[in-house]
Amino acid sequence: MQKRTDNFSKFTNQKKGSAIKEAMRQEKRKVKAEARAAGEEMREKKKAKARGEVWEKPEEKRIKNTSKGAAIRPEKEVTERSNKPTFTKRENKGNTSQPITATNAPRFKKTDASEAEEQMPLNKFIAHAGVCGRREAAELVKAGKVTVNGDKIFEPGLKVTQSDKVVVKGKAVFLQKNSVYILLNKPKDFITTANDPQGRKTVLDLIKHATPERVYPVGRLDRNTTGVLLLTNDGELAQKLTHPSFEVKKIYEVTLDKPVTKKDLDLIVSGVTLEDGFVAADSVGYADTKTKNVVGIEIHSGRNRIVRRIFEHLGYDVKALDRVMFANLTKKNVERSKWRFLNEKEVRLLKFMNKSFIRKNKTAE
Numbered sequence: 001m002q003k004r005t006d007n008f009s010k011f012t013n014q015k016k017g018s019a020i021k022e023a024m025r026q027e028k029r030k031v032k033a034e035a036r037a038a039g040e041e042m043r044e045k046k047k048a049k050a051r052g053e054v055w056e057k058p059e060e061k062r063i064k065n066t067s068k069g070a071a072i073r074p075e076k077e078v079t080e081r082s083n084k085p086t087f088t089k090r091e092n093k094g095n096t097s098q099p100i101t102a103t104n105a106p107r108f109k110k111t112d113a114s115e116a117e118e119q120m121p122l123n124k125f126i127a128h129a130g131v132c133g134r135r136e137a138a139e140l141v142k143a144g145k146v147t148v149n150g151d152k153i154f155e156p157g158l159k160v161t162q163s164d165k166v167v168v169k170g171k172a173v174f175l176q177k178n179s180v181y182i183l184l185n186k187p188k189d190f191i192t193t194a195n196d197p198q199g200r201k202t203v204l205d206l207i208k209h210a211t212p213e214r215v216y217p218v219g220r221l222d223r224n225t226t227g228v229l230l231l232t233n234d235g236e237l238a239q240k241l242t243h244p245s246f247e248v249k250k251i252y253e254v255t256l257d258k259p260v261t262k263k264d265l266d267l268i269v270s271g272v273t274l275e276d277g278f279v280a281a282d283s284v285g286y287a288d289t290k291t292k293n294v295v296g297i298e299i300h301s302g303r304n305r306i307v308r309r310i311f312e313h314l315g316y317d318v319k320a321l322d323r324v325m326f327a328n329l330t331k332k333n334v335e336r337s338k339w340r341f342l343n344e345k346e347v348r349l350l351k352f353m354n355k356s357f358i359r360k361n362k363t364a365e
Contacts, residue, residue, distance in 0.1 A: 046149050050165070122148065123156035125166060127235025129173035130214030132194070134239040145169050180213045181342040181350075182231045185334040192220040192229065203229060207339050218242060219326075222305060227252070227323030228331050230342075237351055241327060247300035248327050249282075249357040252307050255320035259292035264314050268297070274309055281310070296324075300358075327357040 041057075048055035120128075126137035126146065138156035140146055146153055147167045148160055160166060166173050186192070190201050194216050203217055218230040218238045232238060241248050271280030279301050287294040297307060308318050324330060328349045334340055342350075349357075 043149070046151070047164070050149060051163075119159040119161050121156060122146065122153060122158045122160050122166070124235065125160050125175065126168060126173060127239065128175050128233075129166070129168075130216060130233035130235075131168055131173055132216055133218070133242055134235055135242070137235075140168060178213055179234045180211045180215055180232060181234065181347055182207055182210055182215060182339050183329055183331070183334060183342055184229045184231060184339040185331040185336050186221055186226050186229045187337045188224050188226055191223050192217045203231065206337055207231060210339060210341075219302060220304075221323060222308070222321070225321045225323065226336065228326040228329050229323075230326060230329060240353060241350070242302060244302060246353060246358050248302070249298060249300055249325070250302075250323060251296065251298045251325040253287055253320075253322045253324055254295045254297060254307060254311060254318060256293045256295065256311060257317040257319055260286075260295050260311075260316065264316075265295070267314065268310060272310060272313055274313055276303065279303065279306060279310065 045055045122141055123134050123137035126132065126140065127134040131137065132140070141156040142154055144152055144154060145168060147165075148158065149165050162175055184203060184206060186203060186206075190203050190206065192203055194202070194204060196202055200223075204215075207215070213233050215231045215233045216238075218232060219242050221227065221229055230241070240246055265284050265286075268281045268284045271278055273279075279299075282298045282300060284295060284297045286292050287296045297310075299307065307321060311318055328346060329342070
């Protein structure tokens with residue numbers, strides 16, 4: 001066999017480009033893992049300090065725990081058949097001993113109660129605290145208006161527990177224990193928000209004696225729009241009802257400055273192009289065939305002021321706008337400015353996203 005030249009040997013022995021790239025990727029992963037570990041260690045130290053405890057590394061805590069229970073051999077004593085350390089649990093039955101592997105090693109009760117608490121993303125925590133919906137909560141976090149244990153946080157997905165001190169806009173918030181669902185027949189001149197810096201009347205003023213829990217409106221109605229409005233502290237449900245992917249049904253009664261032509265009704269159903277894109281109603285028709293200036297419209301889009309903008313685009317002035325249905329909820333037997341709690345059946349239908357009020361029979365994920 002012909003002997004290889006030195007140049008050919010160098011070529012065959014050198015690292016290929018893919019191997020170099022893989023080594024670089026591994027190095028980056030290692031650096032990121034170390035950064036995450038350092039960040040987690042810093043957060044755990046602050047939690048321990050807030051509880052008045054002395055923080056210990058997990059390895060130190062494990063050694064202390066095991067010193068109170070079964071004796072553990074050094075991890076270097078590894079069997080030839082497995083890389084897992086082998087332990088010996090001593091019984092009071094004579095001099096016999098039973099080998100214990102990592103799978104059946106004795107378990108010790110956690111001394112840190114916070115480790116047993118449920119973790120959830122920060123924006124979900126804020127939503128379940130009754131501050132706002134999950135998407136709005138994410139925006140608050142990104143805007144730097146939320147602190148956790150004294151640190152300003154910008155990542156909505158940061159995992160927190162009930163023992164963490166979460167502050168939104170200077171106010172501490174806590175998880176809600178009791179879910180509340182309120183249907184309000186909204187009147188004019190009330191804005192759909194939890195609070196207003198200008199001191200205007202809000203929908204919460206109308207239900208302030210309804211419940212001690214902090215609730216917030218699901219979606220928005222304009223100041224001069226009346227009708228069905230849901231308020232709750234169930235952040236998960238609010239997220240589903242307002243998310244564009246579910247296209248929850250809404251029905252409005254629109255009073256206009258002049259009769260609407262049949263041509264324009266057909267155009268509303270076939271669709272019009274507004275400044276923020278194309279939109280089409282699911283159905284539309286005259287509520288009063290004599291005057292033809294009162295129209296009923298069913299639509300799934302949740303875009304801002306969408307019904308008003310559709311009619312203004314066609315040259316009509318909206319004199320009154322009343323939402324008569326939202327999802328499976330109507331204002332039947334609820335007078336203007338009054339409210340009532342939802343019954344169990346209504347809540348159940350909302351939570352399971354009943355196909356009667358979402359488009360294309362979409363179901364909750």
